Amino acid sequence: MSLSLAVPLTLPNGATLPNRLAKSALSEAMGTMDNRVTQALVRLYQRWSAGGTGLLMTGNVMIDRRFLGEPGNVVIEDERDLPLLQEWAQAGRDYDTAIWVQLNHPGKQSPKGLNRENISPSAIPFKAEMQSFFATPREMTEAEILDTIARFANAAGIVKKAGFAGVQIHGAHGYLVSQFLSPRHNVREDGWGGTPEKRRRFVLELYAAMRAQVGADFPIGIKLNSADFQRGGFTEEESLATIKALADAGIDLIEISGGTYEAPAMTGAKASTIEREAYFLTFAETVREHISTPLMVTGGFRTLAVMQAALDSGALDLIGLGRPLAIEPDAANRLLAGEEMRYRVKPIKTGIGMVDRMAIMEVSWYTRQLHRMGNGKVPKPNESGLWSFAATVVANVRGTRKTRRMRAS
């Protein structure tokens, strides 16, 4: 059987990916409490690389240590950790795997108490049931906006210097870039909000600054929502216009996802969506009619037949996998050999209604599997949701305290 999954992909800048399977970013929270790369991270990426996935996108790496998304995020602000970053970048060397770094700023979407304060384009609170987890942010000043753009560019330059194969902007899931794009979260009336063009100015300037820093040959990608699935949020129409503008500006890879922590479509809330796999494929088909930039689609892919059909339809170039690779790091090798994955991704439940409705629950369960692999163990696909949730709450409370103590000293 000839598998289109196994065909290498050449990006417009000439870089080649060995196959069509890509690990989508999975936040590892495996840095030290002062946000440095650890050997566990290097080990985890060696494990995935040996598992056959052609492109490994790192979990989100922060560009400003004052604004973390979780305790234990890696931060890139300067070259103090260049040797460690070089080791991480080399983790895919033995199998020719491309490792790209996903850069992020959480904006307001950061757990209460972790940072001294949180900032966002506008001071809009979260919906009521989430306010005990996420604080209302302060509106960013123009100087802070320009500083944030410069920080993304600086971090991209360090990523290139460390030897990674590319960089990705996290423009999805309700973090800062996505907050700028959303009319619900960005109600500014200056040059950075008020119309769709002004709301996308932040991401376009961010891209231009990064490009100026890394040059024409280094791949830059973005992960973007097809929509936020929130009333008054970022729509498919605005997403398409943003994608076209980024394609015109010369971006190398666009990954399509969707949702935010307030409306977690990225992990496929509805049973019918989970059933049909490939949550965002229909939107990708529309995008494909308008641009020729390589497209990656992430969310819900589970079976070889659906992956092959999606690739063969021509709607996309790369299959993005998240949770499957957290429980089965060799999944790509099996798929490339024409076999189905060994384990099926199942909904993770604690039995506590409010907790089970939030994406945070899934994220914490899968993060624990990443930690196991980083520590040289195998994942535990049947680990209890409730146990994992309790352990994560304890770890996060400890991590938040340690992060704050570290900052105070």
Ligand SMILES: Cc1cc2nc3c(=O)[nH]c(=O)nc-3n(C[C@H](O)[C@H](O)[C@H](O)COP(=O)(O)O)c2cc1C
């Ligand atoms: C533990 C965990 C951590 C995640 N961290 C990130 C992240 O850092 N950046 C990102 O863009 N998406 C992140 N995601 C979303 C995944 O990249 C992906 O979009 C989502 O899991 C849907 O794909 P899947 O159905 O193959 O899992 C995370 C998801 C999980 C489960």
